[in-house]
Amino acid sequence: MSHREQSLAQELGDGETPRQIAPTIRPATTTTRDLRLDLFRGIALWLIFLDHIPSNIVAWITIRNYGFSDATDIFVFVSGYTAAFVYGKEMRERGFIVSGAHILRRAWQIYVAHVFLFAIYLAEIVYVATRFENPLYAEEMNILDFLKQPDVTIIQALLLKFKPANMDVLPLYIILLLLFPPILWLLQARPTIALGASVLLYALTWRFNWNLPSYPSGHWFFNPFAWQLLFVFGAWCALGGAQRLSSVLRSRLTLAIAMAYLAFAFFISFTWYVPYAGQFVPSWLEEIIYPIDKVNLDVLRFAHFLALAVVVMRFIPRDWPPLKSRLLWAPIACGQHSLEIFCLGIFLSFAAHFAMTEISGAFWMQIVASALGIFIMTAAAGLLTWYKRAEARNPGSRPKKTPDADLAGGEV
C-alpha cells in the first residue's frame, strides 16, 4: 500500500476500503476524519497528564494557566464530536438499536477502565497509609478514614459516587455516553432542537443547581448536566453544525472578538500568579467574573474554549501539511487511542508522583517524570496502532462490522 493509499484508508477508518463508504449520501457531514481532532485530543491527553502530577513545574506550560478553560474542555468537545461522527454514521446506516447498543458497550468499557484506575488508586493510598508517618500531617492522614469501612467505600466507588481526586473525568463520560443514543438520534433528526434542549438543560442546571450526589458529601466535580453542553455542542458541530457556522467562523469580526477575549482571559489569569497585577482588576469586574465555576462549566469557560477553537481553526486548516508529517505523529496517535492513553496518563501521573515522593521531588525529577510519561504514552499509542493494523491484516480475522471507536476517533 502506498503512503497515500494508507493514509486514505486510515482516514476512512480501519479495515474499510474507500469503495464501501463512498456511495452513501450524506448531505451535511463529511466522510473523512479531521486529523486536527486527533491532534488536539492527543495534546489534551498530554496536558491532562501533566496537570495531574502535583507540584509539577512542567504543568506551567498547560493552557489552564493562561485562560479560563483547560485541557478537559478540549477533551470533552472533541469526544462529543468524534462520538457523533462515528456513531452517527452507524446510526444512519444500521439503525438506532445497533448503534445505541454500541454506544452503551463503549460506556461499559469506560466503566471497567474507571474501576481499574480505582484499584490502582487504592493500592497507592494503602501503601502511603502503612508507610507514612509524620506528626505534621496528622490531619491529612484522615483521608485514610475510608479504609476503615471498605464495604461502604468500594460500593460507593462502583456506584460512581465515591470518586477520588483526579478521577472525575471518566464518570462524566460514562453518564454522557449512557444518555447519548437518544441525543444522537435527535441531533440527526432535528439538530437545532437537540442543541436547544442541551442549552436549556444547561440553563436549568444553573437556575436550579441540579447535580448528581457524591460520597461522602458534595456533588460531582464535573456536573454532567452542565458539561453535556460541550459534548452535545461537539456532536452538533460534527453533524453539520460546523458547516452551518462556517460563515460566522470565517468572519474577521468573530476572529477579532475571539482574540480580544483570549487576551482578556490571559490578563485575568496573569493576576492569579502575579499578585501585584490584581490591583488593576476593578472590584466590579471581580464581582462579575468570580467564581469561575469549573463544576458547572462556567459560561466564561465555555466562551474561552469557543474563542480558542475559533482562533486555532483559523490558523490550522483541515489540510494543514504537518498533520500528515512525522512531527505530529505522536500526539495524533495518542488522540486516536484516547481511552487507553487517558487511563495510562492517570496511572502515569500517580507513578510520577510516587517517584517524586520516594526518590526526589526536585525540579530535574519533575522534568524527567513529565518527559518520560509523555514518551511512554506515545510509545503505547504506537504499539496500539501497530497492533490494530496487524490484526486487520491477519487473513483469518473476521471482518469488522462495528465501527472502530478508537481509530475513527472514538470517545474518551
Place this chain on the structure above:
Amino acid sequence: MTRVIAAALLLWVCSAVAFAQSPSCEIPGYLLESPYELKRVNASVLQDHRLRIAVLGTGSSILAGPEGPRSAYPARLEAVLTKRLPSASVKVVTVVRSRETAEDLAIGMSKLLADEKPDLMIWQCGTVDAMRNVDLDEFREALDKGLETLQKSGVDAILMNMQYSPRTETMIALGPYADTMRVVAQQHEVPLFDRLSIMHHWSDTGQFDLYATGKDNVLAAQVHDCLGRGIATMIIDTARLGAIEQKPSQ
C-alpha cells in the same frame, strides 16, 4: 592534627545542628503582603495596649504530644508577638475542632466571639472540606457566613488555608478549595495567610523536607515555629504596627 580535624568536625556538626534547629523561616514578601488593613488590631495595640487573638481551626492548628500545644503555631505566634510588640499584652487562644468543616466552624463562630472576645480571629480551614469533597458552593457560603459574622461584630479576621502536604497531593484535591478561599478573602477584604504557598515555597527551596517520614516532632515544631513567625509579620504589617515594633535582634 587529628585533634584539629576532630575539633573542626565537631564545630561543623554543631553548626549544622544549630542551623537545623533555627531555620531562617524565609518567606517571599509577596506571600505575606496584603492590601487590607487590620484596623481593630491597630487600635487595640496602640490605644488599649493589649491584643487578643483567637485561632479557630482544625487538626493542623495543633501538634500531638505533651509539647504539642506549646510548639504549635498559635503558641509560637504569641511568643513572637509578645517579643515584637513589647508595649502590648498579647494573648492567643486556640480553639481546635478536629474534623469540622468550614460550615461547622462558621456555626460555632458567634459563640466563640462571645466567649473569647478577640480583636483578631485567625480562621484556619479548608483541609477537612477538601477531604470530604464538600460542595464548593457550600464551602464558599460557609466562608461567607463566618466572615460576615466576624465583620458584623467588628472583629478583624485573617483567613488561613491548608498545609502543603506533598505525599497526599494526589489524594486530596486542595486546589479548588484554596482558590475559593483566595476569592472569598478578596471579596471580604480580609488578608489571607497562604500557608499552602508558603510551605510549598519552603519545600521547593529545600528549607524543609516535607516528604520526610518519621514519628518525631522536630520537623513539625520547626515548621510551626516558622508559621507563627510568618503570621506575626503579617499581623504587624497589615495592622500598620511597624513603627512601634521591636525589631528582632538578629
